[in-house]
Amino acid sequence: MARKKIALIGAGQIGGTLAHLAALKELGDIVLFDIVDGVPQGKALDLSESAPVDGFNARLTGASDYSAIAGADVVIVTAGVPRKPGMSRDDLLGINLKVMEAVGAGLRAHAPDAFVICITNPLDAMVWALQKFSGLPPQKVVGMAGVLDSARFRFFLAEEFNVSVEDVTAFVLGGHGDDMVPSVRYSTVAGIPLPDLIKMGWTTQAKLDAIVERTRKGGGEIVALLKTGSAYYAPATSGIAMAEAYLKDQRRVLPVAAHLTGQYGVTDTYVGVPTVIGAGGVERIVEITLDEAEKAMFEKSVASVHTLIEACKGINPALA
Numbered sequence: 001m002a003r004k005k006i007a008l009i010g011a012g013q014i015g016g017t018l019a020h021l022a023a024l025k026e027l028g029d030i031v032l033f034d035i036v037d038g039v040p041q042g043k044a045l046d047l048s049e050s051a052p053v054d055g056f057n058a059r060l061t062g063a064s065d066y067s068a069i070a071g072a073d074v075v076i077v078t079a080g081v082p083r084k085p086g087m088s089r090d091d092l093l094g095i096n097l098k099v100m101e102a103v104g105a106g107l108r109a110h111a112p113d114a115f116v117i118c119i120t121n122p123l124d125a126m127v128w129a130l131q132k133f134s135g136l137p138p139q140k141v142v143g144m145a146g147v148l149d150s151a152r153f154r155f156f157l158a159e160e161f162n163v164s165v166e167d168v169t170a171f172v173l174g175g176h177g178d179d180m181v182p183s184v185r186y187s188t189v190a191g192i193p194l195p196d197l198i199k200m201g202w203t204t205q206a207k208l209d210a211i212v213e214r215t216r217k218g219g220g221e222i223v224a225l226l227k228t229g230s231a232y233y234a235p236a237t238s239g240i241a242m243a244e245a246y247l248k249d250q251r252r253v254l255p256v257a258a259h260l261t262g263q264y265g266v267t268d269t270y271v272g273v274p275t276v277i278g279a280g281g282v283e284r285i286v287e288i289t290l291d292e293a294e295k296a297m298f299e300k301s302v303a304s305v306h307t308l309i310e311a312c313k314g315i316n317p318a319l320a
């Protein structure tokens, strides 16, 4: 069987980490693409030289021409600019929208059958625009945010309870902004919902509220510490989990930014919801019941995404 092909558009901090993880997991051959000539080639060569030590079989190449991504099974997009301290994700909109237009054209011409995972911020608006620019089927174009946001939530909860991260499940709904919705009712430790853990005296409502708030601001916390860019290890790990679910038809239940066509009362918008990811891409959108408070938070988050989508349409009338 021929090896799968994974194309990484953007060979920066996340792109390089994606390449390393995909190679270590032998998910397929890897093409790193970037507009800065030399960077994708250099990272591909550096990573290739680690193969004899780690013993992985994956061919890594670097390119600055879209023809190199031809026939890719998975494309992960991180092209664009990340946040610096003091910037919100939304500040990146204008510049990254132009990048999505170029990437969309490249996908349309060279990798129309790929499963596309967008990571570029502001996430929900950028994946929406990328799907429009590329013309690829919406179930094959998704955004990575929920896996990362729920991983952050799980890590903070595991620390609070002093238990293994493996036994903490959590997911986060809504757009990838500061008004995302970490779901307390649907998050558990070994199947025990968080509200029950409060009753059992494991934690308090106030501590849980603080963890929810820290999760919402999780990206900003890293930006403030790094000062030169944003998080990349956990974002790359999360993107690879989504790629693997598709390539291996795992049918994993993962929160992703998916194209909604009426689910949760939302139409033609990308927003974070639980999905089943398998060989068909987004095979199912899981519609959970939200209580009144969750619904209000979700709607606020969706409204923020709508504002950004309208801004995209204002900048590029072809999207309207």
Ligand code: A3D
Pocket (backbone or CB within 6 Å): 009, 010, 011, 012, 013, 014, 015, 033, 034, 035, 036, 039, 078, 079, 080, 081, 082, 083, 092, 096, 099, 102, 103, 119, 120, 121, 123, 144, 145, 148, 176, 219, 229, 230, 231, 232, 235
């Ligand atoms: P960085 O290390 O700057 O890498 C971005 C790369 O994109 C650079 O190497 C650029 O040269 C390249 N690039 C710019 N324009 C183009 C283009 N037109 N075509 C191809 N390549 C181009 O950033 P990063 O890897 O740290 O972050 C990448 C993106 O991910 C940013 O937009 C971040 O905001 C975003 N991000 C999202 C999350 C989510 O959870 C959604 C988390 C962390 C970062």
